[in-house]
Amino acid sequence: MDAIGVLMTCPMFAYLEQELEKRFKLYRFWDFPSQRQFFKSHSGSIRAVVGNTKLGADSALIDALPRLEIVASYSVGLDKIDLGKYEEKGIRVTNTPEVLTDDVADIAIALMLGVLRKFCGCDAFVRGGKWKGGDFGFTTKFSGKSIGIVGLGRIGSAIAKRAEAFNCPISYYSRSEKPHVHYKYYPNPVALARHCRILVVACALTEETRHIIGREVMDALGPEGVLINVGRGAHVDEPALISALLEGRLGGAGLDVFENEPEVAEELLRMDNVVLLPHVGSDTVETCEAMADLVVANLEAHFTGKPLLTPVV
Amino acid sequence: MASHAQNDGAPSPLHRRSPPRVLLLRKPHHFSLINRPLPDNFHFLKPWESPLPFDDFLSSPDARAAEAILTYGGAPVTADMLRRLPEARLVVTASAGLNHIDLAECRRRGIAIACSGDAYTDAVADLAVGLLIDVLRKLSAGDRYLRRGLWSSEGEFALGSKLGGKRVGIVGLGRIGLEVAKRLEAFGCAISYQSRKKKPYVSYAFYSNVYELATNCDALVICCGLTEETHHMINREVLLALGKEGVIVNVARGSIIDEKEMVQLLVQGELGGAGLDVFENEPSVPEELLALDNVVLSPHTAVYTPETLSDLCDLVVGNLEAFFSNKPLLSPVLYERTGCSAGIGSVTTTKPDSVGFT
Numbered sequence: 001m002d003a004i005g006v007l008m009t010c011p012m013f014a015y016l017e018q019e020l021e022k023r024f025k026l027y028r029f030w031d032f033p034s035q036r037q038f039f040k041s042h043s044g045s046i047r048a049v050v051g052n053t054k055l056g057a058d059s060a061l062i063d064a065l066p067r068l069e070i071v072a073s074y075s076v077g078l079d080k081i082d083l084g085k086y087e088e089k090g091i092r093v094t095n096t097p098e099v100l101t102d103d104v105a106d107i108a109i110a111l112m113l114g115v116l117r118k119f120c121g122c123d124a125f126v127r128g129g130k131w132k133g134g135d136f137g138f139t140t141k142f143s144g145k146s147i148g149i150v151g152l153g154r155i156g157s158a159i160a161k162r163a164e165a166f167n168c169p170i171s172y173y174s175r176s177e178k179p180h181v182h183y184k185y186y187p188n189p190v191a192l193a194r195h196c197r198i199l200v201v202a203c204a205l206t207e208e209t210r211h212i213i214g215r216e217v218m219d220a221l222g223p224e225g226v227l228i229n230v231g232r233g234a235h236v237d238e239p240a241l242i243s244a245l246l247e248g249r250l251g252g253a254g255l256d257v258f259e260n261e262p263e264v265a266e267e268l269l270r271m272d273n274v275v276l277l278p279h280v281g282s283d284t285v286e287t288c289e290a291m292a293d294l295v296v297a298n299l300e301a302h303f304t305g306k307p308l309l310t311p312v313v
Numbered sequence: 314m315a316s317h318a319q320n321d322g323a324p325s326p327l328h329r330r331s332p333p334r335v336l337l338l339r340k341p342h343h344f345s346l347i348n349r350p351l352p353d354n355f356h357f358l359k360p361w362e363s364p365l366p367f368d369d370f371l372s373s374p375d376a377r378a379a380e381a382i383l384t385y386g387g388a389p390v391t392a393d394m395l396r397r398l399p400e401a402r403l404v405v406t407a408s409a410g411l412n413h414i415d416l417a418e419c420r421r422r423g424i425a426i427a428c429s430g431d432a433y434t435d436a437v438a439d440l441a442v443g444l445l446i447d448v449l450r451k452l453s454a455g456d457r458y459l460r461r462g463l464w465s466s467e468g469e470f471a472l473g474s475k476l477g478g479k480r481v482g483i484v485g486l487g488r489i490g491l492e493v494a495k496r497l498e499a500f501g502c503a504i505s506y507q508s509r510k511k512k513p514y515v516s517y518a519f520y521s522n523v524y525e526l527a528t529n530c531d532a533l534v535i536c537c538g539l540t541e542e543t544h545h546m547i548n549r550e551v552l553l554a555l556g557k558e559g560v561i562v563n564v565a566r567g568s569i570i571d572e573k574e575m576v577q578l579l580v581q582g583e584l585g586g587a588g589l590d591v592f593e594n595e596p597s598v599p600e601e602l603l604a605l606d607n608v609v610l611s612p613h614t615a616v617y618t619p620e621t622l623s624d625l626c627d628l629v630v631g632n633l634e635a636f637f638s639n640k641p642l643l644s645p646v647l648y649e650r651t652g653c654s655a656g657i658g659s660v661t662t663t664k665p666d667s668v669g670f671t
Contacts, residue, residue, distance in 0.1 A: 102477040102500070103475055103477075107450060109446070109500075110446045110447065110450055113442070114443070114456075117443055119611070120453045122612055123609055124453075126603070126610035126611065126612050127603045131596035131598070132597070135612065135614075136612045136617070139617065140618055140619075141620040142439045142443075143435035143436070143438070144435070144620075162496075162499045164499065165499035166496060167435070262464040262468075264459060264464070269459075275452065275456050276459045276460065277455045278459045278464040280470060283469075283473060284475040285474060285475075286474070287475055288472060
């Protein structure tokens with residue numbers, strides 16, 4: 001199989017590169033100074049693309065690769081992938097669902113605990129030698145706080161399961177009410193925000209969910225409310241979030257994603273009622289390896305005529 | 314229940330007698346922090362308001378009439394104190410720990426003890442879980458990385474370690490240990506524990522000693538009380554058994570861990586990480602820890618949330634009122650039938666309707 005050309009869009013995980021190289025002819029897109037030159041020389045060899053949430057396979061890329069058969073995304077999110085175009089051209093698409101669900105749910109809970117119990121602030125307090133000058137002061141109890149989940153898919157459900165162990169009442173908003181689910185359903189995010197203390201975004205990014213969390217939702221969440229985002233930066237109207245936090249209309253926020261990564265607004269960097277993470281939702285050694293294995297397995301299946309493991313298209 | 318000195322028949326409800334005298338060993342900061350006034354159906358003796366030094370205050374007629382003592386972790390109730398307070402029949406401690414109370418002397422004198430019951434349980438369990446996740450998933454370190462601008466300049470942050478599938482050993486499966494276990498199970502952790510005795514009705518794997526527990530776990534969470542037996546129980550051998558990737562979380566008392574050894578092992582890379590809310594010599598924290606990225610440090614804040622202190626104050630008042638109305642204490646400390654070991658006694662704390670869990 002090592003005659004098969006696989007294009008990797010950007011650096012993702014050294015282990016993934018190694019595993020791909022063992023089986024295919026791997027082209028690292030970032031190694032080529034000129035994209036045009038690359039396409040001129042190699043576009044005929046590329047039969048697969050491995051993309052991720054930073055750099056997926058968009059329209060332009062699809063058009064430049066006439067022999068492209070499959071795109072295996074090293075992510076579960078598909079917002080950087082032009083799905084319609086793939087279907088049109090008969091190109092297969094796979095992602096990495098399930099394997100990262102636990103990690104992302106864990107980070108959501110970590111962010112909730114972090115914002116309420118001020119782990120980062122407490123740690124900085126001790127490291128800065130301030131404990132000798134007096135006690136830290138109050139933080140807010142997490143157990144028992146009401147949690148509203150936007151998007152009750154795999155990740156949303158995993159978040160709910162963890163939060164229940166802390167005796168947190170759970171409610172949710174989803175495109176439609178889920179049968180067989182015992183959490184309270186609200187028909188829109190504003191209503192959900194009005195009835196919970198912590199709101200967590202765990203849905204996919206689509207045209208409908210872009211800026212699903214705007215000023216109205218934040219005001220409904222309120223001065224004691226906390227917003228957690230483990231979805232995509234574009235789920236949240238970031239300027240509206242910043243003013244809500246600065247004006248005290250929203251109590252706090254825990255964010256793993258931002259509209260313009262890796263850039264994060266100065267104002268957020270100065271706040272002590274927020275926890276900010278550099279998009280680490282699925283960034284554990286165990287999960288990255290599992291995701292990489294899944295990408296490789298999907299490609300192998302495709303090129304040996306077997307059924308794809310986790311196809312999207 | 315201790316017998317009521319004033320009558321042999323019907324109990325004397327609180328409102329029909331003069332307000333019982335309660336000796337406060339320290340300023341009741343749990344009440345003042347949440348602006349809660351002390352209940353006015355008791356007469357609180359406040360040694361710090363007296364011109365007399367504490368020792369002389371104890372000998373004063375006022376103090377000698379004290380029927381109850383209200384204390385906090387760190388304000389000891391000694392045998393000598395109890396001898397000088399012949400009317401004292403109740404000790405209420407606003408702490409989960411009991412290592413500051415001479416339990417053997419209390420037992421000898423038939424003095425009832427009330428502790429913090431379940432008031433602290435959730436808050437401490439939450440903190441323990443939070444510290445473990447923070448260490449494994451590098452929450453505080455990631456936030457620091459981002460705020461320093463390193464995400465833009467250096468690129469992707471380091472990978473963390475998955476919580477699910479980790480074998481977590483709980484040292485001391487009391488109220489707090491059980492709640493920590495329940496939470497971690499929801500994250501897919503495999504729970505085992507060490508305790509003085511195996512617990513009936515509990516399905517987690519039991520180890521009778523911490524060394525074996527550490528050998529078979531990826532992380533240890535310390536949830537036991539500080540006693541003579543548990544002092545420095547987590548020593549170099551135990552930490553080495555936990556291993557290079559091992560994580561230790563302590564929300565109990567600093568001196569359950571041999572801190573010097575732990576610091577050395579962390580610095581040398583023989584121990585993977587630590588999440589610590591307590592230290593041997595608070596508020597001093599070993600310098601070396603301040604420079605490590607694989608530790609998360611917390612200034613003994615486990616119980617300091619307004620909700621928790623409010624529950625605690627309710628419980629303190631509830632216990633005082635119950636005792637002096639001849640009703641069962643809300644959160645009594647019971648003496649083990651097997652008797653006390655030398656020095657500090659071994660005790661069970663239990664809710665009145667629970668079944669012998671410690």
